[in-house]
Amino acid sequence: MKGSRDFIEWLGQDMSLKIFMCLEDPSDLVRTSAVSSSWRQFVIANALCKKLCLRKFPEASSFARVVEIKNTAESVSTSTRDDSAKSACLEREHRVYASLSRVLTTSTVENCISGAICASSTDNYPEESIKNTLEPSDRVDHRASYWSSKGERNPSAGETLIYKLASNLCLITELHVHPFQAYFQFGFPIYSAKAVRFQIGHPRVPPKIESDERDELLDFQNFADEKFVWTYKSPEFPMVQDNCLQKFKLPEPVLSIGGVLKVELLGRTQTQEMDGLYYICINHVQVVGSPLSPAFDVEMIDERGKCTLKYHPGSICKSSTSEVESHRFIESIRTWEQIILNTFRGAGPMIIDDNDSDYEYLD
Known part of the structure; x- marks a missing residue:
């Protein structure tokens, strides 16, 4: 991968943001964030999961803050100037809004x-x-x-x-x-x-x-x-x-x-x-x-409708089949990213053998 570059670096912040915002399915955005650490940081830093959720469900703008509850301990997003705290807040919102979007698009009626x-x-x-x-x-x-x-x-x-x-x-x-x-x-x-x-x-x-x-x-x-x-x-x-x-x-x-x-x-x-x-x-x-309960709940704050979104991550059950398919999809994305990058580098196309972790390039 020496000499290769991420397309985010090539295109810049604004154009990359426009491309990512073209994704309509929340699952695609989550899968995209699993491609590489740089893509994940881009998705989180720009609050793309939150923006997509607000675009599809404008009512979510009533959420003044999010609370992630784990083993009765609450983790609350607050505004602060501390960079590490801001980073933790963005990570938390990414998890909560990604999970909320997934539940909103996959729940049974x-x-x-x-x-x-x-x-x-x-x-x-x-x-x-x-x-x-x-x-x-x-x-x-x-x-x-x-x-x-x-x-x-x-x-x-x-x-x-x-x-x-x-x-x-x-x-x-x-x-x-x-x-x-x-x-x-x-x-x-x-x-x-x-x-x-x-x-x-x-x-x-x-x-x-x-x-x-x-x-x-x-x-x-x-x-x-x-x-x-x-x-x-x-x-x-x-x-x-x-x-x-x-x-x-x-x-x-x-x-x-x-x-x-x-x-x-x-x-x-x-x-x-x-x-x-x-x-x-x-x-x-x-x-x-x-x-959406028990995974999600709200606590009303005022008469204007502003509220706290509460997320119980342990309440969302994941089937083993879905996890396997998700991992396979993520690996597929990573593989094709390498194909694209190596094509730009001038290398030949890859032959991909699912039974072999090594890839062979053709001249």
Whole structure:
């Protein structure tokens, strides 16, 4: 390798940075950092894993700092003028954001709702509670299972349902809402909304009571939207007056920070025969996505949404097969880097024998 040069030295800082930033897959960026010590230092010093994560998931800009937790000991990134401390901070952020990006792009999807918090109104509590929307069936224990709003004369009146998610950090891709069909009323009316919109946020003040108690208190006609800060609002999706699970895909996957979801039901389509009022009734609500716990968690700092990202590296399981494939890929990158460098040096092409660690050059 005598006389060879790294392309970062040839191209310079700015051009090299533009080339590295063309990588879209976080795994490619991590693999690139394994090519050589100089490439690794370049990736870390320029916080490329963090930049890529922010580019793909802008919500991550809410992370004011990162904490890496190992064996209950916390390592916190802080600003300092000490070069060694800055280097350790950059190394830490590289590990955390590289792992976060990997989890965000490889996690399996599931229903991310863990519980119901409150509804803007409930017609008959607790028989028609928002908690009924957690069950996919419209009948539970031989009785109807659904949430119902109070009746309104104005068909434009909306309603709101608020849920807690399975994790303070969730990657959400789509949401499902199933209007309720009153099979026990004449004509089997479907009490759908005209449209639906979703918001994501966090509690304005962290709750000091147990979640089950909080659910009971808020669900019992004690709705207070101002208790939450909403950081994301989806487009408005039209609903159809049909007895089916209606699916609404978000324009882009959203990183939910704070663990709270609001379902806005906009407008009413169906009146009840006995009183002539408009109602909205929902059978089931689902949130499709990936909870990031226990590997990642957040601790809210202020009402603006700034928070601390907590990383538990021991919580991410790595399969032996993935590790082997990763090592093979890294070795492949290193091999091809040598091919490229030796080509620039004027050496002939290499014959690569996987069973032999030595390489033979052809004249």
